Amino acid sequence: MEQATGIKYKLSGLLESALAKRGTVLYVLRHYAGMYEVRVHLPETKMESWNKPQHIKCKVAAGRYRDYTPAVWDPITKSCSLFIDTSHEGPGSEWARSLRSGDPLVYLGIDSYGKAPLDTAEQVYFGDPSAIGHFFALMQLTNGLGKISGSIIVQHEQHREAFEASFPSLSIDTVCSTEALAASSPLISDAPDRQFYLAGNSMMVHSLRKLLKQQGVAAHKIHAQGFWK
Ligand SMILES: Cc1cc2nc3c(=O)[nH]c(=O)nc-3n(C[C@H](O)[C@H](O)[C@H](O)COP(=O)(O)OP(=O)(O)OC[C@H]3O[C@@H](n4cnc5c(N)ncnc54)[C@H](O)[C@@H]3O)c2cc1C
Structure with a gap:
């Protein structure tokens, strides 16, 4: 050994x-x-x-x-x-x-890794804190154009407040779990020109991808990266 x-x-x-x-x-x-x-x-x-x-x-x-x-x-x-x-x-x-x-x-x-992001009117980011760099990279690659929205899953409430205060330029909110995101986000739906970028825990990415597809979002509009298991 x-x-x-x-x-x-x-x-x-x-x-x-x-x-x-x-x-x-x-x-x-x-x-x-x-x-x-x-x-x-x-x-x-x-x-x-x-x-x-x-x-x-x-x-x-x-x-x-x-x-x-x-x-x-x-x-x-x-x-x-x-x-x-x-x-x-x-x-x-x-x-x-x-x-x-x-x-x-x-x-x-x-x-x-992944594909070059599209310069679309609306980009929706869903992920956990390990995906912050990924989302900043997408913003830089699309020159900050388009409307950005989405949610980051941060379990602890005090960290959620700190997250929003730390990253105001990443204009997305925080939720406590994948289930809370799935239950409450109005963004889990299709719309013309809306592209979805998912990154972070592989199980979370998998379940959000499945949910989006169940809501009728076409697979080519969902860009998913599992980072850790
Ligand atoms: C392409 C790619 C890009 C990545 N970019 C980033 C990045 O920019 N920032 C970043 O933070 N991570 C990023 N990651 C994820 C990072 O490589 C992994 O989280 C890595 O496992 C962390 O290593 P570790 O030694 O800290 O933990 P490990 O020894 O790998 O894991 C120890 C334990 O912690 C758990 N764990 C691992 N990561 C997390 C996490 N984020 N939250 C909660 N539990 C966790 C594991 O399930 C395991 O039980 C990226 C991964 C990939 C594949």
């Missing part, structure tokens, strides 16, 4: 030395309990070519990597923000909480 773990770490060490890229943490903001914004400088990145959401595979501990979505990027300074939900325990959460200005960031690569 110990030998197998040793081999695994040696292999990931070899992979890392072959592929790893480096950046630097510029600053860390704690928006509210559990929600960190890590602003990073990534000198090797060509952000001007980003036309879809991206994910960066960050080294969070020896042999451990986690995906996060770069948001609010600036191709000139080659900097972007990672909005990291640390409301649970895991190596990624522990890593994010430990970061300080000037720390090195090691990552295996950055790649796109």
Whole structure:
């Protein structure tokens, strides 16, 4: 067992030395309990070519990597923000909480996922706090055009207030559960030019997608990304 773990770490060490890229943490903001914004400088990145959401595979501990979505990027300074939900325990959460200005960031690569968002009149975002970066990225990719609405599922009431105060530019409300969203949101219905973007917990994304389809929303208008199980 110990030998197998040793081999695994040696292999990931070899992979890392072959592929790893480096950046630097510029600053860390704690928006509210559990929600960190890590602003990073990534000198090797060509952000001007980003036309879809991206994910960066960050080294969070020896042999451990986690995906996060770069948001609010600036191709000139080659900097972007990672909005990291640390409301649970895991190596990624522990890593994010430990970061300080000037720390090195090691990552295996950055790649796109999903499709380029459409410049439609109305974009509806449904997700959990792990999807904030994804939603900011969609806003940037559509140049802030169109009407944005939707809901973020934040379980604790005090965090819901803090969320809305922290992210006023993300003009979407908060609800306490998928069930509450399904029961109360007038947005769970079809409308011309309305596109739906779902991201976060895979079960939540799956059930919201199913619900939207039951309400007659065509599959091509639902863009779903399961981030974690
Ligand atoms: C393409 C892509 C983009 C992503 N972008 C982001 C992003 O921008 N910001 C972000 O915060 N996450 C993002 N994620 C999700 C992130 O990679 C996972 O949440 C990851 O599992 C966190 O690692 P961890 O080490 O903290 O927890 P893990 O060790 O992976 O999990 C530990 C436990 O915590 C639970 N858990 C994991 N994540 C959450 C969560 N968010 N809330 C509650 N419980 C959780 C797991 O079910 C497990 O039980 C993205 C994932 C993908 C695939």
